[in-house]
Amino acid sequence: MKTTKYLRIAALCTLLLALARPGQAQIFPKSYINIDWQVNVPLGKSFADKASGWGMNFEGGYRITPAVAVGPFISFHTNLQNIDRRTLYLNDGSALTTNQKHAVFQLPFGATGRYSWLNNSIFQPYVGMKLGACYSQFSSYYYVIKQYENTWGFYLSPEVGVSIFPNPNYRFGLHLALYYSYATNSTNMLTYKVDNLSNFGLRVGISF
Known part of the structure; x- marks a missing residue:
């Protein structure tokens, strides 16, 4: 499955970043980078409705003020659903009797912005917004x-979310976030119709 390949590549990139990281307070001054594993839960009417952990999120930002940061992001996720054997009556008048496995692969990317507090403390909470395009299959x-x-x-x-730095003077720590996402992607395949993709999820990763 393509998602497994992406997860392996992402894990390798994360390891290389950690090994190559210089011994200083921050790789890029006035910036942040998050690399996250994520759990995604589809909401509403969905083509594949099972929660899954087959996804990751990558983002970075530049602090235009001590509290406000903007930058790019990209993430990917796959959700699956097993459908028992049933007869589907298709638009051309034919019928198909089979069991199925549905999959929805999502690849959103674009710009992200955040407003954070307590930027010199161990716990640094924030609120953020991501806007962009979403490719889905x-x-x-x-x-x-x-x-x-x-x-x-x-x-x-x-x-x-919140970034947790055990040593606030050395920016390498844990990142936790809750998110909601909405995409206008739609499909009308076989006898299934989906008008948009709505999700709720959790991200856990590293921040530096």
């Missing part, structure tokens, strides 16, 4: 066949 696997549709949409994701 809706897939249905049945028998030895994969039917899929690629779509693009607008992406919006508010979040609240």
Whole structure:
């Protein structure tokens, strides 16, 4: 599965960043970088409705003031759903009886902004917003066949989180965040219709 490949690449990049990190307070002054593993829970009517941990988030920002930072982000996630054997009556008048596995792969990217407090303390909370585009692939696997549709949409994701630095003078610590995301991607594949993608999730990772 493509998500497994992405997870391996992301883990390797994280390890290389940690090994290459110089012994100083911060890699880039007036900036932050987060690398997160994430759990994603689909909300509402969804093509694949099972929560999963098959995803990661990467973002960075430059502090234009001590409290405000802006920068780019990219993340990816896959959610799955097993569907029991059933008969689908298709638009062309034919019928298909099969079990299925649905998958939704999401790849949002764009700009992120955040406002943070207590920037010289161990616990540094913030609120943030991500805006951008979202590529998604809706897939249905049945028998030895994969039917899929690629779509693009607008992406919006508010979040609240905290960065935890055991030594505030040395910016390397833990990152925790809760997020909601909404994307305008839609599909009308087989007998399934989805008008948008809404998700709730948790991110856990490192911050520096």
